[in-house]
Amino acid sequence: MSRLLSLLAACALLGACSSSSTSLHHYQLQGSEQNTDSSGPTLFSRDHLQSEHLLRLSPIAVRGTLNNRAMVIKRSAHQVYSANYHFWADAPAQLLATMAQSQLMQELDKVMVVKGADVYAEQLQASFFQLDVSIEQFNGGLDNNAEIAGTWRLSKVDAKGKLHVLKISRFYHSQALAEDGYEALAKALSQAWQQALSEMSADINTLIASA
Amino acid sequence: MTKPAFIQAAARISPIWLIPLLALFVGAWMLLEYQLDKGQTIYIKMVHAEGIVAGKTEIKVRSVKIGTIDAIRLAQSQDHVIVRAQIDKHYDSLLSEDAKMWVVKPRIDETGVTGFSTLLSGVYIEFAPGESDKLVNRFELLEEPALIGNDVQGARYKLSSRNAEVLDVGTGVYFKGYRIGQIETAHFDWDQQVMRYGLFINAPYENLVTLNTIFWVQAGLEVNLDVDGISVKTGSLSKLLKGGISLGIPEDNSPGPVVKEGHSFSLSESYSAALEQRFYDFDHYLIQFEQSIRGLREGAPVEYRGMRIGTVEQVPAEVLIDGAPAHFGDTTNAVPVLVRIEYGRLYRDTQQAREYWQSRVEGWLAEGLRASLKPGNLLTGAVYVDLDMYPDAEPAVLTKRGEYTVFPSTSSGISALANQLNDVLNKVKNLKVEQSLSQFEQTMANYEALAADMRTFINEPATRALPGDISKDMADISQSMRQFEQSMEQFEITMASFQNGSGMYQELQSTLQQVQRLMDELQPLSRGLNEQPNMLIFDKELPVDPTPRSKD
Structure with a gap:
């Protein structure tokens, strides 16, 4: 009797283990420098002699469900859906920050863009600029589109470590999907973020020049 | 001429009578043969005769037929059945006094399926011969099959359990997971409120049962949560x-x-309870606490500087001293607690430990050894008895109260703090505050008079015309203040950099990121489990994602 039962239990366990699993898909954002199709990615560098200003990009805040690895699409004006099988390759905040750093470096002449928390005014003995971005929408929209929205804030940190806010601005960008599927959604989101960054860098350029 | 007649007497018994005689002889011979062949008749008492058929149901030993049931009748009292059976004469010697009988019918239990063949053939009675030399012809049928045959070698022991869960007859006895015996009998002693078990340990494993052996109930499933994580242990099915x-x-x-x-x-x-309960060599001590014993439970540890040396037995100690309960004494308002000092906890050799303790305890008391209550768990408020050295304690010795030895105690923890606070409050109370206040008032009045004098002095034209030296000094002072302020700002910045850039901060940051990454990885699984808790066992999958669409 016990043999029979243990056999059944073993069968059940084996059955559970061997169950087929639906495959998972992982996506990443792609910046503009990799989109230039012919000559491969343009690599970027800037040294301290070329740069007049330092821009510190604070860790990007991504809110709520959006900060999951699962991709998110909108179902109605008030409902979002987290995918079960389609994931970002890294945390969205990391992906967005990496792309923001490279694009801002490209578009802002004479500005060294550093990422993260590793800038200290008192060690530099000089002032720097600080960009804080918070993302509220980063998902597939209702209208066959991808949307990204949020707020950015540019501040100047003086040599004593005091922070002076220069501008706070909201942004919203929408990009229609080129084809069906999550890959197209990832692409559209990349493009929307590119647009947002371009707009941001133009603003920042004037602000830094006038500050 | 006539022939003379011969008269001859006829034979008295006709030879025809030989036939009935022969028949009688054969009949008697057959009867004798039958009687000689018949063997023993036995009577079996049973509660009911379910499945037993007269003339058909057989009695077997190791599947060999030794007899047949030939009559079934209800006892006069109507509360049981008497079955008569004929045993083959070769097997008469098996009918010993301690033989056992039970009905073999299909049974399913955790050891497997037995008696399956009787589904078709009908039940039979299994007979397990005993070892006694005394033969009998009356037997009683067992309700359940005998667990252990009379020929199985082994030894029997008794187990009593006051609070362990109740176990069934047939439950296995294991040594390091290997089955070496089983529970043979189990009954509840209502008088003592103890469950009593009879154990049978198969040979040669009875050699494992020694004086220091401990017995404990082995749970089938053991879940352990500790610093190493969760461990789940299961035994056989x-x-x-x-x-x-x-x-x-x-x-x-x-x-x-x-x-x-x-x-x-x-x-x-x-197992842990078994380890706790094996200290049989102990002495009782009565400890009288001059404080509330709230939070002290029976079974709480008695420790000496963190080492366990005994157990609290009664809280409060229910001892009668001079006919009155000791915890409502007339002479003292201390609450007595009965504890055991368990010598086995002091040292492996209890005899040596006992001698050591008893020869030294007076000396330790002279050096300040006292018992006190210490909080063991701040959340539950549980306390334990702690023995420690208090060199400032007043001298004390072991005293007798009734039949118990009283171990001196000292108050501790909150109550000690409360006592100190009380002392401080008493001192405050003794301060002559009113007097000080009136003195203060007087001083204030004096100052007021002085201030009025000063004002008149300042307002005098002569004073106003004082040289500009003072204002220059003031300018110097304010300059120093500014410098000081700057130094403070510099200091502030240095501190900030220390906080942000320190190795500790970096390490914390990277650890947090790692934790975050791990959480991200686990998220889909936890979400799936949330929606379908049985998805790990059954072949379940999460619903397919809707596809984002383009406009075309």
Whole structure:
């Protein structure tokens, strides 16, 4: 009797283990420098002699469900859906920050863009600029589109470590999907973020020049 | 001429009578043969005769037929059935007094399926011959099959359990997970409120049962949560369903001599409980606490600087001293607590430990050894008895109260703090505050007079015309203040950099990121489990994602 039962239990366990699993898909954002199709990615560098200003990009805040690895699409004006099988390759905040750093470096002449928390005014003995971005929408929209929205804030940190806010601005960008599927959604989101960054860098350029 | 007649007497008995005689002889011979062949008649008493058919149901020993049931009738009292059976004459010698009988019918239990063949053939009675030389012809049928045949070698022991869960007859006894015996009998002693078990340990494993052996209930499923994580241990399936009794020798203990058959042991509800309950060599002490004993429970540890040396037995101690309960004494308002000092906890050799303790305890008391209550768990408020050295304590010795030895105590923790606070409050109370206040008032009045004098002095034209030196000094002072302010700002910045850039900060940051990444990885699984808790066991999948669409 016990043999029979243990056999059944073993069968059940084996059955559970061997169950087929639906495959998972992982996506990443792609910046503009990799989109230039012919000559491969343009690599970027800037040294301290070329740069007049330092821009510190604070860790990007991504809110709520959006900060999951699962991709998110909108179902109605008030409902979002987290995918079960389609994931970002890294945390969205990391992906967005990496792309923001490279694009801002490209578009802002004479500005060294550093990422993260590793800038200290008192060690530099000089002032720097600080960009804080918070993302509220980063998902597939209702209208066959991808949307990204949020707020950015540019501040100047003086040599004593005091922070002076220069501008706070909201942004919203929408990009229609080129084809069906999550890959197209990832692409559209990349493009929307590119647009947002371009707009941001133009603003920042004037602000830094006038500050 | 006529012939003379011969008269001859006819034979008295006709030879025809030989035939009935022969028949009688043959009949008698057959009867004798039958009687000689018949063997013993036995009577079996049983509660009911379910499945038993007269003339058909057989009695078997090891599947060999030794007899047949030939009559069934209800007893006069109508509360049982008497069955008569004829035993083959070759097997008369098997009918010993301690033989056992039971009905073999299909049974399903955790050990498997038995008696399956009787589904078609009908039930039979299994007969297990005994060892006694005394033969009988009356037997009683067992309700359940005899667990252990009379020919199985082994030894029987007694187990009593006061609070362990109730186990069934047939439950296995395990040594390091290997089955070496089983529970043979189990009954509840209502008088003592103790569950009493009879154990049968198969040969040669009875040699494992020694004086220091402990018995505990082995749970089928053991879940352990500790610093290493969660560990789940399961035994075999029958152990999982029925549990079992484990026996073993505590680590660092010698097994001691092998005990005789019939030795009594106690059964504990778990291994840790069994370890706690094996200190049989102890002395009672009464400790009188001059404070509330709230939070002290029976079974709480008695420790000496963190080492456990005993157990709290009664809270409060229910001892009568001079006919009155000791915890409502006339002479003292201390609450007595009865504790055991368990010598086995001091040292492995209890005899040596006892001698050591008893020869030294007076000396330790002279040096300031006292018992006190210490909080063991701040959340539950549980406290334990702690022995420690208090060199400032007033001298004390062991005293007698009734039949108990009283161990001196000192107040501790909150109550000690409360006592100190009380002292401070008393001192405050003794301060002559009113007097000080009136003095203060007087001083204030004096100052007021002085201030008025100063004002008139300042307002005098002569004073106003004082040289500009003072204002220059003031300018110097304010300059120093500014410098000081700058230094403070510099200091502030230095501190900030220290906080942000320190190695500790970096390390914390990277650890947090790692944790975050791990959480991200686990998220889909936890979400799936949330929606379908059985998805790990059954082949379930999460619903397919909707596809984002383009406009075309």
